[in-house]
Amino acid sequence: MFDFHVHSHWSDGEFSPRELVRAAKEAGLSGLALTDHDTLSGLPELEAAGKEFSLPVYGGIEISCRQQDGRQLHLLAYQIPPEGRKAVEEFCRPIRLARKEALLKSIRRLRSAGYPITEEQVRALAGPSGELCKQYIMQVFIDAGLCTELYGPLYRHLFKTQPDGSPGIATLSFPAVVPEEAVRLVVSAGGKAVLAHPGQYGNFAGLPGLKEAGLWGVEASHPKHCPKDTELCLRLAAEYGLALTGGSDFHGRYGEGEELGDCGIEQDPFSS
DSSP: OEEEEEOOTTTTOSSOHHHHHHHHHHTTOSEEEEOOBTOOTTHHHHHHHHHHTTOOEEEEEEEEEEOTTSOEEEEEEEOOOHHHHHHHHHHHHHHHHHHHHHHHHHHHHHHHTTOOOOHHHHHTTOOTTOOOOHHHHHHHHHHTTSOSOTTSHHHHHHHSOOTTSOOOTTOOOOOOBOHHHHHHHHHHTTOEEEEOOHHHHTOGGGHHHHHHHTOOEEEEEOTTOOHHHHHHHHHHHHHHTOEEEEOOOBOGGGSSSOOTTTTOBSSOTTOO
16 A cells, blocks of 8 residues: 655654654555655655665655635645755745744734743744644644644634634635646656645646646545545546545644555556
8 A cells, every 4th residue: 555645744744754654664555655745855864764664655745725716725746856856845935934924923813812822832843844833733722731632623713714704813824826837847847746635625626727737646535535526536537647646644643533554545656
């Protein structure tokens, strides 16, 4: 089983790339892809760990995009050669900076509303790159005894649209990139672009334009996909000549209960 969607502490996951590779080897997986949000920083450690544990590994990234209708869209990219990685990192750098600033603004809004949280507490949970995420905010609240789970009622109250249509007090808002531009960037860098979990955010309608821009594949198997989502991915992949991928979207304790290998696929689509 191959898991082509995993996050490390270089973005919003719990574990280091080496720890992920070791866990994947112990779990009997056939291969593992690291797809951190908007960064390739974990790839050197991933590739070294692949050799150490004799496990095929695949360097990747998950790029934060936004459709014209305002919906989020995530784009996975794989097999970016070393000479193309700098261009991808530079393309994603503004996204990372905007996300971090949005997190800091959320923390300030929470403090103003009386929540016991500081920037220092959140930064203390960050990985080696110092990237911040909303899961760290929730972990601070768990540690303070305000809640017992990351994605429970408090999370929905703070980060999700409320029943009256208003945003949560800590809702994140930051610029993302145009999906077609991201696809063209990945292709120009020598990589393969894959539409991530289109059922989660309702991204199916944009697939023809992404294919025209150079899309290589679609993530059909994912924990947030219902059977109809997966079926639609399979049909569209056949119609547009796209490869199929799948993976767990594993984040460790910062995830939603997924395990390494969940929603993985039996065949390596990059070997054909």
